[in-house]
Amino acid sequence: MNPQTIQTVTDLLINAGLKIIAALLIFAIGRVLIEFAVSLTRRALDKQRIEPTLVRYLASVISVLANIALIIAILGFFGVETTSFAALFAAAGIAIGAAWAGLLANFAAGAFIIVLRPYKVGDFITAGGVTGTVKELGLFVTAIDTPDNVLVFVGNNKIFSDNIQNFSVNPYRRVELAAQLNHSVDHNDAIARLKQGLANIPNVLNSPAPDVEILEFNLSGPVLAVRPYTNNIHYWQVYFDTNRLIRESFGQAGYPTPAQHFVIRNATG
Known part of the structure; x- marks a missing residue:
């Protein structure tokens, strides 16, 4: 191998190494900034006295989206065409949304239930055709203990799209x-x-x-x-x-x- 080829290979390796080091630094700094932004968001939402469950899920969504953006930015730094990745993510989002339409509907309904608070854990309700005591309120399903001691999981979208009777709110x-x-x-x-x-x-x-x-x-x-x-x-x-x-x-x-x-x-x- 002649000296010119060796020099060319050495230069390529050095450039690649520097880019990898720079990408790692960008990733580390980006992760720190993302965690800082998520922490600020959580504190701001906590001050508004928003339901803790909703705060955790919003923080998770922000973190995931920010990390995806960070990865796309690093790929762009390496010269990778990111437009195709953005289109791919958009297509994947549409496909996932179509496949998980029911799940996403339950997610959206759960978020509204947590914000509007038509019932809370411990309330005796009739919702989604089920009567009992609310055991757990999640973003996708609500767990209800029926009077005959059966735990029933009801999709939040079914609950939110129907009438909700709360027997525990009024004093009698x-x-x-x-x-x-x-x-x-x-x-x-x-x-x-x-x-x-x-x-x-x-x-x-x-x-x-x-x-x-x-x-x-x-x-x-x-x-x-x-x-x-x-x-x-x-x-x-x-x-x-x-x-x-x-x-x-x-x-x-x-x-x-x-x-x-x-x-x-x-x-x-």
């Missing part, structure tokens, strides 16, 4: 029950007995007072609406105690069992 909730009476029973006596008994059930609120009124009539007799009010955490206790009250108070009063009455007439020609 109405228990709705019905009591069937026989035709011969004095409904005023039955109403008085139930109101007196409801006052003795634990966790039934005095204000608003329980509602006991005639709801409707059927072939067996009048039907009473029995509606005490209580906090959501005592709902089922009041529900079952009220059912027991209806049965026991009517039994002690000696009310006849409700039965349908028919009149049959023999029509003669």
Whole structure:
């Protein structure tokens, strides 16, 4: 190998080495700047009292996008045509978006749920066709513990696109029950007995007072609406105690069992 070739190879290796060292320095400095920018973003979002889960995900998204931009910049430093890479990333983004449309919809809905806060962990809700206590609120799914102790994961997009009932926000909730009476029973006596008994059930609120009124009539007799009010955490206790009250108070009063009455007439020609 002649001296000129050796010199050329040496120059190429030196230039390549210098470019690699420069690229490593750019990458290191870029990483430091990215971490600094992400840290500033987190602190700014924390000062706005934004949900910590959303802050973490936003910081992750910013970090990923910034690192991709840094890599493209380093490739451009080496003389690589970055326009094709940008087009490739755009095409990949479109393909991934089409393939993960449902996942991205859940992600977007989760972000809105975290910001708007229609419910929080520990609330008793009905959402996405599921009723129970919120166990965990994520950006993609919400975990709900149903009353029969089944953990159900519901997609946030399904929740956000439907009605959400939150039973834990308001200070009290109405228990709705019905009591069937026989035709011969004095409904005023039955109403008085139930109101007196409801006052003795634990966790039934005095204000608003329980509602006991005639709801409707059927072939067996009048039907009473029995509606005490209580906090959501005592709902089922009041529900079952009220059912027991209806049965026991009517039994002690000696009310006849409700039965349908028919009149049959023999029509003669």
